[in-house]
Amino acid sequence: MERFLRREARDAPESGIVALLNHGRKSGADVMPLWVGEGDLPTPEFIARPAAEALLAGETFYTWQRGIPELREALARYYTRHFDRDFQPQEFIVTGSGMQAIQLALQATAGAGDEVVYLAPAWPNISAAVGIAGGIAVPVQLEHSAEDGWTLDVNRIEAAITPKTKALFINTPSNPTGWTADRQTLAQILDIARRKGVWIIADEIYALYHYAPSRAASFLDIMQSDDRILFVNTFSKNWAMTGWRVGWMKVHPDLQQTFENLVQYSTSGVPQFLQKGCVAALDEGDEFVAGQVARARNARDMVCEIISATGRTRLSPPQGAFYLFFAIDGIADTMAAAFDMVDNARVGLAPGSAFGPGGESFYRLCFNRRVDELEQAAERIAGWIKGN
DSSP states (O other): OGGGSOHHHHTOOOOHHHHHHHHHHHHOTTSEEOSSSOOSOOOOHHHHHHHHHHHHTTOOSOOOTTOOHHHHHHHHHHHHHHHSSOOOGGGEEEESSHHHHHHHHHHHHOOTTOEEEEEESOOHHHHHHHHHTTOEEEEEEOEEETTTEEEOOHHHHHHHOOTTEEEEEEESSOTTTOOOOOHHHHHHHHHHHHHHTOEEEEEOTTTTOBSSSSOOOOGGGTOOTTSOEEEEEESTTTTTOGGGOOEEEEOOGGGHHHHHHHHHTTTSOOOHHHHHHHHHHHHHOHHHHHHHHHHHHHHHHHHHHHHHTTSOEEOOOOSBSSEEEEEETTOOOHHHHHHHIIIIIOEEOEEGGGGOTTOTTEEEEEOOSOHHHHHHHHHHHHHHHHTO
């Protein structure tokens, strides 16, 4: 039967992360699950309550395809607070997850035979989504060294652009590496995009998960209103809402109707009762997010200390996001090793091979969890390293 499907659908790869996750679920409940990009906390009550109340009140009908006005207004307030200038509701489109936001951005900018340049190692959904759309995902590898951590040679981006290139996908802070661009680097990337006439799809989901006194630098800090930049984002990470599947896009107001049409012909909108919870997340959640970031910073430092003490790892404390991307000297097959860690150390890590070029010798560990649990997990990993 499969041969009768589109080639792009047949060729969509199984996620190496999901393969390990499924194995771990079969292995038992005592596996420490550090393989996926979510924390250990359920959605806070101040977010869940208004969603539940709206559901019980009967807010279950078709709704605004761009997002309910209250949520788009809340997004404008959130951005005005965090990005140091005024934003308007008509700049925002609510989507059914950050993944749908990415898909809509790709649908609008690249099609069959077009190229999308992205920074690797990368979350595997990016290159897969490009491929499913019929496009070609072109990786530009970040470089890693013990002295400097993960770095980007911006000249590699320009060298990767061809006449078929339609967009640059820029994720900063990065999943999985934690690499975080400064303003100068973003300005250089924007200059390339302007000169080459290509779009930027900006994934700044982890902008607040930045281990410095302020949020991470953003294209919003340097862009002009007519720059070709589409911002994709999600409620999943900041507010412990991974299962809600709600995200958003920030686009130029002139593009609102186009993206409303794309929503119409995909999901036809996000359930209104879910959006009521999202309003509360944006308006009442800054303290919760700040607490999560502080907890993650402490967890990062502890995990790095325990794992690096083995003397057999290559790692750099990430500047942003909540992942440690590290390599173990002497272990070549990260997929096999990750499966063995599940079975014998009872810890689930994502194999670096799942993240594409440059990630093959690494492992991704999500440290957005309680510090005491992470300390136990890190000790298990250290024990496994010493025994292999």
